[in-house]
Amino acid sequence: DQQVKQNSPSLSVQEGRISILNCDYTNSMFDYFLWYKKYPAEGPTFLISISSIKDKNEDGRFTVFLNKSAKHLSLHIVPSQPGDSAVYFCAASAISNDMRFGAGTRLTVKP
């Protein structure tokens, strides 16, 4: 039972443009949502999170949007840079429960 889904396995964008990575979830008990970034041969690195009481959180070039009614969140990267090329995992957690991860989206930013 995959409670967090990333339906796009890959995404390719041009440098300087916007990257939009999407994530859907099924468990309405989730109260925190996170994005992790993973380079080859490294572990996932925490990128940005959002609480279920918010609909937007911004950190520099990264913005996460949460639509609770649609059980959907997205990560916007503006402007995209070649160094952003990595696998991005969406994750969600409920109080006193472990995080659940999506399968990841491989982002390629072309110079």
Place this chain on the structure above:
Amino acid sequence: DTEVTQTPKHLVMGMTNKKSLKCEQHMGHRAMYWYKQKAKKPPELMFVYSYEKLSINESVPSRFSPECPNSSLLNLHLHALQPEDSALYLCASSQTPFTGGTGGYTFGSGTRLTVV
């Protein structure tokens, strides 16, 4: 020190071997986790140690045996593995159990395990 260190980075073992994966953190985190990740799949939780006690075992076969000798160390002992156990094994830690929401878990780089 803000890292989780995993050794070895790569491991090839036969089905009759016994080996151990090691994980270390010095951030004072009191929760540590083992995850297994197969290609193009999400990380799957295997074990959770909370204040050095095993709090969750997600129905993992007994050929995987975790150990937490102290608050900084986490081991995963492997014995009689199968080829389908080949995967990336990730260790993670957090300040307290399941506080991933406030700042995420800190992951190690993983051990790439191949069972032959």
